[in-house]
Amino acid sequence: MDTTFVKGLQVIEALATHPQLTGVTELAKHLGLTKSNAHRLLQTLVACGYVRNLEQSGKYELTLKLWELGAAVVGRxxxxxxxxxxxxxxxxxxxxxxxxxxxxxxxxxxxxxxxxxxxxxxxxxxxxxxxxxxxxxxxxxxxxxxxxxxxxxxxxxxxxxxxxxxxxxxxxxxxxxxxxxxxxxxxxxxxxxxxxxxxxxxxxxxxxxxxxxxxxxxxxxxxxxxxxxxxxxxxxxxxxxxxxxxxxxxxxxxxxxxxxxxxxxxx
Missing domain, CATH: 3.30.450.40 (GAF domain)
Known part of the structure; x- marks a missing residue:
């Protein structure tokens, strides 16, 4: 099993279910990751279009890309x-x-x-x-x-x-x-x-x-x-x-x- 990929999915799930916008420190603590590991995963997800960084607050949130993919599946x-x-x-x-x-x-x-x-x-x-x-x-x-x-x-x-x-x-x-x-x-x-x-x-x-x-x-x-x-x-x-x-x-x-x-x- 690719543990890095699994951790990336865990980041997505955490961002989706957390009631508020999330920062690196909070996310790392929630998932049991180091801050550098959490930051690296977030940057990868940002680059792929699944997450956006709200620069003024330093928080992260999901984009609608997952919804778009889900809608495509449902449509089929x-x-x-x-x-x-x-x-x-x-x-x-x-x-x-x-x-x-x-x-x-x-x-x-x-x-x-x-x-x-x-x-x-x-x-x-x-x-x-x-x-x-x-x-x-x-x-x-x-x-x-x-x-x-x-x-x-x-x-x-x-x-x-x-x-x-x-x-x-x-x-x-x-x-x-x-x-x-x-x-x-x-x-x-x-x-x-x-x-x-x-x-x-x-x-x-x-x-x-x-x-x-x-x-x-x-x-x-x-x-x-x-x-x-x-x-x-x-x-x-x-x-x-x-x-x-x-x-x-x-x-x-x-x-x-x-x-x-x-x-x-x-x-």
Missing amino acids: LDLKTVAVEYMERLCQLSGETVHLSVLEGTEVIYLDKVDSPHPVRAYSRVGGRAPAYCVATGKALLSYASASLIDQISLELKPFTPYTLTTPNELRNELEKQRQLGYAVNRGEWRDGVCGIAAPIWNAGGHVCAAIGVSGPSDRFKPRNLKLLAPTVVSVAQQISARLGYRPQRETAAATAGVAELAASAA
């Missing part, structure tokens, strides 16, 4: 490419059809899917659309949508089955509940007899960019089954989010529990 991450292995795993764990969806206007579009091995399963097609307020992935996305979009959808509510949400209050209450739980449920609201559960996926910018969910016939999606499946769905969404660069400030209890559930199920 393709949602479908990242999500596919997690979709396949979720299908294996649940035995149900898995969907990856994004929001477009008031509808969801199915970007990708992995079919259930069961002969009786949810029917859908990649590129297909559904009213966002009627399906689990759509409701997971709407839980974090703008108030103006929710207002727009509230004016377009219409029943597709006896279970469809048809009033603005029902929709808003449902979305608030889902936001607290960390996942959304479809109780046969789009197609009678087809249910689902989904969780939002977050990107590196801290925004919900997609949703992943499972769906199938209602006789396999009883309330107890949905409750048992929820932590696994949330955990898979959380892992995809992490691969996309999302770093949450705090996690819901459901998401935290989901990590343990997924690990136990995969073991």
Whole structure:
């Protein structure tokens, strides 16, 4: 291992995490380096464009070069490419059809899917659309949508089955509940007899960019089954989010529990 290179990385990490601008003496003390060693590392990083020296104060700070590199990496991450292995795993764990969806206007579009091995399963097609307020992935996305979009959808509510949400209050209450739980449920609201559960996926910018969910016939999606499946769905969404660069400030209890559930199920 190149110890000089490692020390350089430690300097970068220290500058990134220290709450205030840092001088040579303080940095050397923090990292257990000699002042001459710390100064030499800082000068190398300055020459490479990763650090700048604020000459008036003698302090050092990071430039935006690391951010530029990170943004380039994030920009190459393709949602479908990242999500596919997690979709396949979720299908294996649940035995149900898995969907990856994004929001477009008031509808969801199915970007990708992995079919259930069961002969009786949810029917859908990649590129297909559904009213966002009627399906689990759509409701997971709407839980974090703008108030103006929710207002727009509230004016377009219409029943597709006896279970469809048809009033603005029902929709808003449902979305608030889902936001607290960390996942959304479809109780046969789009197609009678087809249910689902989904969780939002977050990107590196801290925004919900997609949703992943499972769906199938209602006789396999009883309330107890949905409750048992929820932590696994949330955990898979959380892992995809992490691969996309999302770093949450705090996690819901459901998401935290989901990590343990997924690990136990995969073991």
